[in-house]
Amino acid sequence: MSSSAALPTSSAPQQSAFQRFISPSNRYLPPIFITCILLVSQVSYGVLESFSRTLLAIATAMVFEYALSYLVYKKAPVLASAYITGISVGILCRTPEFWPFALTSAIAITSKYVIRWRGRHLWNPSNFAIAVMLLIAPEYFSTLGIQWGNAVWPMLLVWALGAIIVYRVKRFHITATYVISFVALSFVRSLFTGHGFFTEVAPITGPMYQLFIFFMITDPRTTVSTKKGQTIVAVLIAVAEMGFRLLQANGSPFRDFMPAIFSIDAPYYALTVVGPAAMVIDMLMHPKKDEKKATPASAQGPKLAATA
Amino acid sequence: MRVALTLLFVGLIAAPIIYKKMEAKKESASVSADRNVALAQYGFSFQESAKAAKIDFKYKSPVLDPKLNHIMPEVASMGAAISVVDFDKDGWPDFYVTNGGIGTKNALYRNMHDGTFKDVAADVGLADVNQDGTGASTGAVWGDYDNDGYDDVFLYKWGRQELFHNDGGAHFTRVTDQTPLPKWANVNTAIWFDYDKDGKLDLFVGGYYAEDVDLWHLKTTKIMPESFEYANNGGRKYLFHNLGGGKFEEVSEKMGISSTRWALAAVAADTRGTGYPDLFIANDYGVSELFLNEDGKHFREVGKESGIGYAPKSGMSASVGDVLNDGRLGFYVSNISEPGILIQGNNFWVPDNAKTDGVPKYQNMANTMGIALAGWSFGSQFGDFNNDGYQDIYVTNGNVSLDKEHNYWYDFTKIAGGNKAIINDAANWPPSTGRSLAGYQQKKVFMNDGSGQFKEVAQAVGVTDIFDGRSVALADFGNRGVLDAVVATQNGPIMFYRNTATPANHWIGFDLEGQNSNRSAIGAQVQVFWNGQQQIQEVAGGSGFCAENDRRLHFGLGKADAVDRVEIRWPSGKTQTITAPQLNQVHKIKEQS
Numbered sequence: 001m002s003s004s005a006a007l008p009t010s011s012a013p014q015q016s017a018f019q020r021f022i023s024p025s026n027r028y029l030p031p032i033f034i035t036c037i038l039l040v041s042q043v044s045y046g047v048l049e050s051f052s053r054t055l056l057a058i059a060t061a062m063v064f065e066y067a068l069s070y071l072v073y074k075k076a077p078v079l080a081s082a083y084i085t086g087i088s089v090g091i092l093c094r095t096p097e098f099w100p101f102a103l104t105s106a107i108a109i110t111s112k113y114v115i116r117w118r119g120r121h122l123w124n125p126s127n128f129a130i131a132v133m134l135l136i137a138p139e140y141f142s143t144l145g146i147q148w149g150n151a152v153w154p155m156l157l158v159w160a161l162g163a164i165i166v167y168r169v170k171r172f173h174i175t176a177t178y179v180i181s182f183v184a185l186s187f188v189r190s191l192f193t194g195h196g197f198f199t200e201v202a203p204i205t206g207p208m209y210q211l212f213i214f215f216m217i218t219d220p221r222t223t224v225s226t227k228k229g230q231t232i233v234a235v236l237i238a239v240a241e242m243g244f245r246l247l248q249a250n251g252s253p254f255r256d257f258m259p260a261i262f263s264i265d266a267p268y269y270a271l272t273v274v275g276p277a278a279m280v281i282d283m284l285m286h287p288k289k290d291e292k293k294a295t296p297a298s299a300q301g302p303k304l305a306a307t308a
Numbered sequence: 309m310r311v312a313l314t315l316l317f318v319g320l321i322a323a324p325i326i327y328k329k330m331e332a333k334k335e336s337a338s339v340s341a342d343r344n345v346a347l348a349q350y351g352f353s354f355q356e357s358a359k360a361a362k363i364d365f366k367y368k369s370p371v372l373d374p375k376l377n378h379i380m381p382e383v384a385s386m387g388a389a390i391s392v393v394d395f396d397k398d399g400w401p402d403f404y405v406t407n408g409g410i411g412t413k414n415a416l417y418r419n420m421h422d423g424t425f426k427d428v429a430a431d432v433g434l435a436d437v438n439q440d441g442t443g444a445s446t447g448a449v450w451g452d453y454d455n456d457g458y459d460d461v462f463l464y465k466w467g468r469q470e471l472f473h474n475d476g477g478a479h480f481t482r483v484t485d486q487t488p489l490p491k492w493a494n495v496n497t498a499i500w501f502d503y504d505k506d507g508k509l510d511l512f513v514g515g516y517y518a519e520d521v522d523l524w525h526l527k528t529t530k531i532m533p534e535s536f537e538y539a540n541n542g543g544r545k546y547l548f549h550n551l552g553g554g555k556f557e558e559v560s561e562k563m564g565i566s567s568t569r570w571a572l573a574a575v576a577a578d579t580r581g582t583g584y585p586d587l588f589i590a591n592d593y594g595v596s597e598l599f600l601n602e603d604g605k606h607f608r609e610v611g612k613e614s615g616i617g618y619a620p621k622s623g624m625s626a627s628v629g630d631v632l633n634d635g636r637l638g639f640y641v642s643n644i645s646e647p648g649i650l651i652q653g654n655n656f657w658v659p660d661n662a663k664t665d666g667v668p669k670y671q672n673m674a675n676t677m678g679i680a681l682a683g684w685s686f687g688s689q690f691g692d693f694n695n696d697g698y699q700d701i702y703v704t705n706g707n708v709s710l711d712k713e714h715n716y717w718y719d720f721t722k723i724a725g726g727n728k729a730i731i732n733d734a735a736n737w738p739p740s741t742g743r744s745l746a747g748y749q750q751k752k753v754f755m756n757d758g759s760g761q762f763k764e765v766a767q768a769v770g771v772t773d774i775f776d777g778r779s780v781a782l783a784d785f786g787n788r789g790v791l792d793a794v795v796a797t798q799n800g801p802i803m804f805y806r807n808t809a810t811p812a813n814h815w816i817g818f819d820l821e822g823q824n825s826n827r828s829a830i831g832a833q834v835q836v837f838w839n840g841q842q843q844i845q846e847v848a849g850g851s852g853f854c855a856e857n858d859r860r861l862h863f864g865l866g867k868a869d870a871v872d873r874v875e876i877r878w879p880s881g882k883t884q885t886i887t888a889p890q891l892n893q894v895h896k897i898k899e900q901s
Contacts, residue, residue, distance in 0.1 A: 045538060046595070046618030072309060096653030096675040107320050114317040137324035138648025139681075145650065145725050146536040152727070195719070195738045202726030202736070248718035250741065256713065261648045263718045 031080050033165050034087050034215060037158055041207070044154060047091075054090030057101040061086030064109035072113055081221075082109060088126040088211055092144045093133075100141045104129045118283050122276035124222045131272045134261050143265055144208045155205065162214040171218035173227060174234045178213055179204070181238030189242055193249045212267050222275055224282035233278045241270035346769045347810060350755055351694030354770040354793065354805040362424040363417060365802045368409035370444040370466075373526040378739035381708045382716075383523070384408070386496060386516075386572075387466075388778040388796035389447035389854035393459050394419075395432075396477035401783040401858045404434065404461065405796055406445035412438050414445055414463075419785060423806075433480045434461070434472060443467010443492070443524070447779070447854030451500030451509045453550055455827040462511055464495040466523055469513070473554070487548070488558045493519040494543050500849030501576040501585050502826045502879050503563075504604030508550035509826045509849065514571030514589060515543015529734040533570060536724040536731065537620035539593035542570030564607040569594050573626040575851040578833065579637045579659055580668060583881050585831050590623030590641045596655070598639075600667065613667045621652040625853035629690030629699045630844045631677070631756055632658075635835065637844060638673070642685030642703060642853070646746055649717050653680035654688075654703070678762045679703075679754045684746035687780035687853035691791040693769075695813035695864030697841060698756035704777025704795050708740075709747030716743040748774045775800035783858030789815045789892055791862055796854075814865040816874075817894035820847060823901040824880040831879035834861050839868040860894060 038054070041047045048054050065082035069075055089104045108129035112121040115128075133141045166172045186200035193200065203209065217223070217237060223230050244266035247254040262269050346353040358364070369384040376383050387408035392401050400419035407414050413435040417425035429435035438444055443465040450459040458474035469489040472480040494517035500509045517523065518541060521531045533539035545567050547560040560566065569591040576585040584601035591597065595617045599607035611617025621643040628637050638658035645651045656679055659668040674680040682688075683705035690699045708716070719738035723731055730736050751771045754762035766772070775797035782791045786806070795803040816836065820829035830849035835842055845861045865871065874886040878899045889895055 046612070046620070048619065050619070068313070072313070095651045096672075096680045098675075103320060103323065107317075110313070110317045110320060114313050132321060133324075134648050136321060137328070139328065140324070140651065142646075142649055142651040145721050155727070193738070195722075196736055198726075198730045199722055199736050199738055202722055202730045205727035205730070206725035208725070245718075259648070260715065260718045264649055264721045 027078065027080050029165060029169070030215065031083050031087075033161065034084055034211075036161075037210070038087060038091060040154065047207075053093075053098055053101045054087065056098060057090035057093065057105045058083060058086030060102040060105035061089065061109050064106050068109065068113045084215060085109060085126045088215060089129065091211060092126070092130060092208060094142045094144055095140055097140050100133060100137060103137075104133050104141075107132055117280065118287075120221070120279070120283070122222065122279045124216050124219045124271060124275060127216050127268055127271050127275070131265070131268045134265055134268070138261060143268070144206075145264065146206065155207075155210075158207075158210050162210060166214055166218055169218075171220075171223075171230075174218050174223065174230050175213045177231045177234035178217055178238055181235045182241070185238055185242045189245060192246055209267070212271075216271060222279060224278050225286055226282075229278070229282055233274060236278070237267075237270045237274045240274045241266045244269050343770060343808070346765075347808060350765050350769055351696055351810040351813060352769060352790070353808050354753075355808070356770070356773065356803055357423075357806040358802050358804040360423070361804050361806075362426065363802050363804050365405050365415050365417075365427070367405075367407055367797060367799055367801075368412050369799055370408040370410060370523075372523045375526050375529050376523070376734055378741075379734060379737045381710060382737075382740055382745060383734075385708055385776075385798060386778060386854075387444055387446045388798045388800075389445070390779045390781045390794055390796045390802075391448045391450055391461075391850070391856035392781045392783045392794070392858045393450040393461070393856070394858075395450070395459055395474060397458060398477075400787060401785055401860075403781065403783070403794055404429070404448050404450075405802060406447060406463075406854075407438055408444040408446075410438060410440050410444070414438070414448075423786060432478065433482075434463075437463060437470060446496050447498065449498050449500055449850040449856050451511075451830055451849045452826065452828045453500070453509045453511075454554060455508070457827060459828060462498055462500070462513075464498045464513060466494040466517070468492060469495060483554060486554055487556050489513075489548070489556075490519060490546065492522065493546070494521060494523065496572050497574045497589075497854065498850060499574050499576055500828070500830055501587075502831055503547075503576070503585060503587075503601055503607075504549070505584065505825075505879055505881065506550075506604075507822070507824055507826055507880065508552055509828060509830060510550050511546075511548040511556065512565075512574055512576070512587060513546040513548070514574050515545060515568075516570050516572065516592070517543055518568070519543050530732050532732050532734050532737065533593040534728040534732045536593055537622070539570055540568055541732070542568055542591070542593070544568055545571065545589075564609070565599060567591075567597055567609070569597065572624050573641075573853050575626040575628055575639065575848060576831070577628045577637050577639075577846050577848070578831070579628075579639075580666075583877075588626050588639050590626040592622050592624065593620075594623075595620040596623050596626070596639075596641055596657075610667045613664065615670045616655075616657050616672075621655070624686050625688045627688050627690055627851045628846060628848065629701070631656075631690070631699050631701075632760055633698065633758075633841050633843045635842055635844050637846065639670075640674075640679070640688055640690070640701065642682065642688045642705075644684050644746070645681045646684065646717065649721065651681070654682055654685055655680075673760075677760055678764070682752040683749040685752075686778045687795070687855055689780050689782050689793075689852050689855070689857060691782040691793075691857075692815075692862065692864035693753070693791055693807055693809065694755070695790065695809050695815045695866070696758070697813075697838075697843070697864050697866035697868070698758045699843070700756050701752075701754040701762065702771075702780055702782065702793050703752040703754070704780045705746075705751060706749040706774065706776040707746040708744055709774070709776050710744045711742050712744065712748065714743045715747075716740045716745040720745060747776065750774060751777060771805060773797075773803050775803065777803070779853050779855040781852065781855045781857050784817070784860070784862060784894075787894070789817075812867060814868060814891045815863060816865060816871060816889060816891055817860050817862050818874070818876075819860045819894050819896045820876070821896070821898045822878060822880070823899040824882065825878045825899055828859060829878070829899070830859070833877045834863075835875045835877075836863045836865075836871055837873050837875070838865055838871040865891065
């Protein structure tokens with residue numbers, strides 16, 4: 001998932017097919033992984049409202065990506081990124097309606113082309129679109145917030161596979177830092193709320209967080225450029241999330257007027273707030289590097305594009 | 309290009325906001341405080357009339373084990389139930405309501421024929437049924453299990469189940485000890501039906517909490533669902549086969565019903581035309597289940613094959629209706645919808661013609677028809693309120709109404725997303741501390757426009773209460789040719805909505821009595837053909853959420869001035885056809901022996 005990863009070349013003939021498959025340069029690895037999560041979950045537990053809604057989200061994302069890339073850059077884009085955006089929306093969006101699936105995908109992709117600074121988009125597309133939809137259409141839209149099934153092993157399997165993949169694409173430190181921070185801050189939150197540690201840590205055991213930690217916060221196009229910076233940002237996202245969660249704590253002065261959505265969907269809003277701020281600071285600190293990138297990853301052709 | 313892109317982006321974001329504003333404008337234009345306006349616009353109007361009808365019942369929730377104190381309102385949030393019955397066979401529907409607090413009394417409201425009711429539960433022996441050590445009532449279903457002409461009552465509880473025999477409409481005798489009913493179970497649904505067509509009513513009983521849980525004396529706090537939508541650690545199911553002579557045999561395992569999901573509602577109907585009733589169970593914390601009846605010899609669960617066993621939700625209610633007037637009965641299941649937090653949407657499972665291995669495929673049409681979003685929904689029932697010839701839907705809702713300013717949603721979602729090891733233990737549930745959870749909700753009355761679309765008209769037609777509605781039952785209490793609605797509310801009063809329908813529309817009713825079939829005629833199907841239309845209804849021995857409607861079937865006919873014919877298929881399999889029956893009256897029909 002590294003933005004600087006190149007396509008496989010003939011200079012590495014010694015790699016086995018499996019090695020090539022899990023190579024960081026395999027742009028299809030994240031889409032394949034997220035597809036596996038979806039299929040296994042659906043076959044095992046029937047998690048989706050319907051396949052048709054998820055397919056609508058994917059199709060909308062890909063059509064918008066293709067159309068906007070062609071209109072703006074006169075280039076056919078790599079659609080892997082749009083595919084992941086669509087499938088993420090298809091999984092995370094929870095509503096019996098059809099149109100929110102399409103609209104969320106459309107907002108996600110369009111945001112990449114509209115909200116840009118120094119030639120880069122600042123928000124993770126699906127995260128941004130979900131955060132917006134929760135505010136503009138809460139009557140018709142909610143997000144995945146429950147477990148898939150009761151068994152522990154599928155959860156462990158997804159976590160293990162996800163960890164291997166983010167490790168291969170050199171993003172493991174982001175995921176690990178966020179998870180450690182969340183668990184540690186759960187303890188801090190329990191001190192504030194008086195609720196048990198397990199109560200506070202419970203949300204991260206759900207599937208929504210699997211998508212969040214493997215696909216959203218590791219998004220190569222909306223993470224800062226240095227490993228140290230990425231680690232700090234992961235901690236900041238977890239801290240911001242704690243802040244959003246504590247808005248609804250007993251005694252919080254914000255509880256009376258802040259909608260519960262900000263706390264219930266705290267990870268989305270934490271990333272929405274911290275992500276772009278970190279990007280701006282990073283680009284200010286490394287101006288030359290960033291200004292070269294004038295087109296979305298998906299429109300750059302032979303570059304890895306794996307954004308959710 | 310940049311401007312065009314920006315406009316596109318703004319347009320996408322503005323679209324749902326504009327749509328909502330347009331919908332709100334349309335809705336506000338259609339709500340009027342004047343009942344006559346509703347009557348003219350929709351053809352019916354409800355007026356809450358409990359006081360005038362001398363119904364003064366108020367439900368009181370049970371107080372459970374102190375280990376649950378921190379979430380008591382959430383756990384003790386069910387039990388207000390209503391079942392309609394003509395227990396004294398005077399031709400006027402009465403109704404029975406349950407209470408929950410230890411020492412509280414259930415009530416049996418006898419219809420006094422003048423628009424008022426009188427509680428006679430104590431006189432007939434059905435009031436004092438919530439004594440300490442026996443648990444709390446959660447519902448009741450009526451059926452004539454011994455075919456003596458008077459409906460008996462099965463009272464289900466979180467606690468000791470009870471069966472009472474109706475002694476000629478004057479008194480009830482407890483006969484529980486002669487049955488294999490469980491000594492203790494946490495039951496939230498039961499229905500009478502004759503699954504093997506032997507002419508004797510059998511009884512299905514569905515557990516919610518596991519039966520080894522005594523909610524007043526907990527041995528452990530690990531009693532909660534193991535998942536918010538995939539829980540399988542609920543109560544077991546019971547199927548009592550009626551052997552005759554007041555004897556029953558428990559046959560659930562033998563018959564293939566072994567679910568331990570968290571059942572909240574059940575309904576039986578023959579949706580495949582086999583002559584045998586299938587069993588549909590709406591489960592909280594999971595998918596619904598459909599048990600196909602295989603010639604009365606076995607049940608086969610086909611949730612996944614039929615399409616209803618995916619996308620788990622929080623099933624609260626199950627009712628059956630033919631809303632398209634095409635002779636197809638669909639299952640309506642209520643779930644939870646809370647803006648921005650949890651939008652499950654209610655389901656309406658309609659069978660299509662495709663069958664694989666005898667299993668029909670069901671499509672969820674709720675969203676398409678506009679009957680999906682109804683808040684934290686509980687009881688629901690089909691009924692033609694304006695007699696226009698199309699079945700409408702009444703949905704009551706609201707979970708816990710306490711503090712109006714603060715809600716429990718955030719803390720609730722923390723635990724709802726947790727793994728089995730966390731959510732299963734009540735000790736891990738954050739304290740609700742007097743906060744509401746989906747409280748003070750507006751009820752929903754979905755009016756069928758006849759083209760497969762419904763319009764929500766509750767406020768316009770006078771259904772304006774915001775109590776925590778649980779059980780809703782429908783009956784023509786005044787024998788006036790209109791369906792009234794009576795609603796039990798948790799920790800609230802009975803809502804008695806008297807209906808006024810436009811006299812321009814006609815109707816017809818059927819009061820069936822079996823001979824070879826069970827005398828209550830539960831399972832009989834009546835299909836009315838008029839003016840190029842048809843509608844099918846089935847007599848149910850319990851439906852909705854902890855409810856039972858009047859078993860007399862009511863059909864609206866619109867402005868038609870004649871009915872071509874009526875086809876009755878009795879549970880025994882016999883069919884009977886009535887040609888050109890009189891309109892605007894209830895026809896008492898006995899099965900031809």
